[in-house]
Amino acid sequence: xxxxxxxxxxxxxxxxxxxxxxxxxxxxxxxxxxxxxxxxxxxxxxxxxxxxxxxxxxxxxxxxxxxxxxxxxxxxxxxxxxxxxxxxxxxxxxxxxxxxxxxxxxxxxxxxxxxxxxxxxxxxxxxxxxxxxxxxxxxxxxxxxxxxxxxxxxxxxxxxxxxxxxxxxxxxxxxxxxxxxxxxxxxxxxxxxxxxxxxxxxxxxxxxxxxxxxxx
Numbered sequence: 001x002x003x004x005x006x007x008x009x010x011x012x013x014x015x016x017x018x019x020x021x022x023x024x025x026x027x028x029x030x031x032x033x034x035x036x037x038x039x040x041x042x043x044x045x046x047x048x049x050x051x052x053x054x055x056x057x058x059x060x061x062x063x064x065x066x067x068x069x070x071x072x073x074x075x076x077x078x079x080x081x082x083x084x085x086x087x088x089x090x091x092x093x094x095x096x097x098x099x100x101x102x103x104x105x106x107x108x109x110x111x112x113x114x115x116x117x118x119x120x121x122x123x124x125x126x127x128x129x130x131x132x133x134x135x136x137x138x139x140x141x142x143x144x145x146x147x148x149x150x151x152x153x154x155x156x157x158x159x160x161x162x163x164x165x166x167x168x169x170x171x172x173x174x175x176x177x178x179x180x181x182x183x184x185x186x187x188x189x190x191x192x193x194x195x196x197x198x199x200x201x202x203x204x205x206x207x208x209x210x211x212x213x214x215x216x
Contacts, residue, residue, distance in 0.1 A: 002191045007199035008105045009112075014203045015092050018210065022088055028077075029213040031084035037206055038091040041099060050098045058090035102126060108193045124172045128165065135164045 018034055042051050062083040069079035103123060110119040139160050143150045150157045 004191055004193055005196045006104060006108060006193045007196050007203075008100050009108050009195060010199050010203045011100055012096070012105060014206065015096050017207065019089065019092055021210070022085055025214055026078075026081055027214045027216075028081055028084060029216055030210050031081065031088045033210055033213055034088045035084070035091055038088075038095050041095060042091075045099060047098050050094050054091040054094040055087075057094075058086045061090075062086040104193070107191070111193060120176060124176070128168055128172070131168060132161060132165060136161055139164075 022031065022034065039051060039054070042054065065082045065086055066079045069082060070076060073079075103126060106114075106119045106122055110116055136157065139157060140150050
């Protein structure tokens with residue numbers, strides 16, 4: 001059996017707790033702290049394109065929120081807080097998207113007694129995305145050869161993609177059973193995930209500091 005240390009579960013719990021606390025608190029410092037920690041984490045991972053997306057994606061929603069509050073009220077502090085909260089939520093979402101291996105998270109949760117049917121069903125969907133993307137490209141190219149261009153709003157492209165997804169069902173079912181998957185039976189794991197104690201300490205420190213900032 002292979003043992004592998006992981007922080008995906010701790011990081012997921014941290015993101016969930018911070019997002020929940022940001023929703024019910026009005027601390028400007030806490031929002032700044034969350035944004036700083038999230039950007040630092042992306043910088044450590046060298047996800048520079050993700051940093052650009054995280055900073056640019058919430059600009060329009062943040063501006064819309066700011067002006068709606070300023071024009072219909074007088075509390076500019078609340079407007080600024082909502083702008084920071086918009087950026088904080090967006091950056092946390094980017095961290096979850098690019099900083100967490102979803103497949104690894106699912107396998108960790110399976111070892112935590114999450115039903116295998118659910119885990120492998122989600123994993124099939126994840127692994128099907130590249131094939132579905134390639135299928136969409138093929139459909140678009142075939143339509144162009146016939147003199148018809150399919151746009152993203154064309155119902156036909158979605159219908160054909162769904163029909164193509166159904167054709168993959170039997171292939172994935174056969175692949176799952178060939179790997180020894182039996183519904184309702186206990187599975188053994190080649191890789192056993194161990195939760196990093198250092199990662200837990202770092203995440204606890206972040207939570208403690210974030211909650212201490214609520215006092216200021």
